[in-house]
Amino acid sequence: MRILARCSQLCAMVGVVTGCLALAIGVGAQVQTQTSTAVGQATQEVEVHSAEVVLVNGNDLVVKLPNGSLRHFPNVPESARAIVDGKELGIHDLKPGMILQRTIVTTSTPQTITTVKSVKGTVWYVSPPSSVILTLEDGKNQSFKIPKDQKFNVDGQMVDAWGLKKGMRVSATQVVEVPETLVTQKSKVTGTMPTPPPADVPILVAQLESPAPAAEEPARLPKTGSELPLISLIGIICMGSSFGLKWLRH
Numbered sequence: 001m002r003i004l005a006r007c008s009q010l011c012a013m014v015g016v017v018t019g020c021l022a023l024a025i026g027v028g029a030q031v032q033t034q035t036s037t038a039v040g041q042a043t044q045e046v047e048v049h050s051a052e053v054v055l056v057n058g059n060d061l062v063v064k065l066p067n068g069s070l071r072h073f074p075n076v077p078e079s080a081r082a083i084v085d086g087k088e089l090g091i092h093d094l095k096p097g098m099i100l101q102r103t104i105v106t107t108s109t110p111q112t113i114t115t116v117k118s119v120k121g122t123v124w125y126v127s128p129p130s131s132v133i134l135t136l137e138d139g140k141n142q143s144f145k146i147p148k149d150q151k152f153n154v155d156g157q158m159v160d161a162w163g164l165k166k167g168m169r170v171s172a173t174q175v176v177e178v179p180e181t182l183v184t185q186k187s188k189v190t191g192t193m194p195t196p197p198p199a200d201v202p203i204l205v206a207q208l209e210s211p212a213p214a215a216e217e218p219a220r221l222p223k224t225g226s227e228l229p230l231i232s233l234i235g236i237i238c239m240g241s242s243f244g245l246k247w248l249r250h
Helices: 002-014 228-249
Strands: 022-024 031-039 043-057 060-064 070-073 082-084 087-089 099-127 131-135 141-145 152-154 157-159 169-192
Touching (some): 099 141
Parallel strands (some): 082 169
Antiparallel strands (some): 022 141, 031 099, 131 141, 152 169
C-alpha cells in the first residue's frame, strides 16, 4: 500500500501520466523501473548590489545603500570574504568608507525527469474499473489500483479494465514525467578602498603689509622770541637819526 500511495501522489503532482498503473505492491514485487533526465537550456541572471561601509563593530556590519538607507548585517561569519583591491579581507578588515559590491549569479536549468515502471502478470481477479489482482512471475498475487483511462497490453492489443478476464496474460506501464528546474546560485563580494583625502596643498596666506613710515620733516628750531623787539629797535634808530640831523642844523 505504501507504493500505491506514492504513485498516487506522483500522478496528482505531475498530471502527465501515460498508461499509469498505480501499484499497491509490497516488498519483493516484480516491478521494473527506469528513470531518465532530459536537460534543457540553462539561463543565468546576474544581480549587482553595492553599498558603503558605515560601521564595523565586532561581527556586526552596517552599510549605506545607494538610496541612502542603512542596512544592518548582524553576526557576519568569520568565513565571509571580500576581494578589495585584489586582497582578500574578512569582516574585521573592513573600514568605514569602503565600497562593497556583491555580484549574485543565479543559474536556472530546466529538466524533465521521466520514470517508467512496468509490471507483467496473469489476471487472477478483476473488479473494473477500480482494481485488478495479478499473479506475478514469482507466483505471488498482488493487488493494483487501476487509474482512469488505464490501458493493458493483452497479446499485442490494448484493452481497458472492462476487457480483462481471469487468466489473461497482461502487462502495464506507468510513465511519469516530472518537470523541474535546478537552481544554483553563486555570490561574490568585491570592493574598493575608501578614497584617500587630497594631499596637503600649500595654503597662500595673505600678509598685510605694514604701512610705510611717513617721511621725516626737517627739524625746526624752536622759536626763542617774537619780531616785536626788532621793530622796536628799528624805530629807536630812526628816532635817534632824526634828533641827530636836527642838532646838526642848529
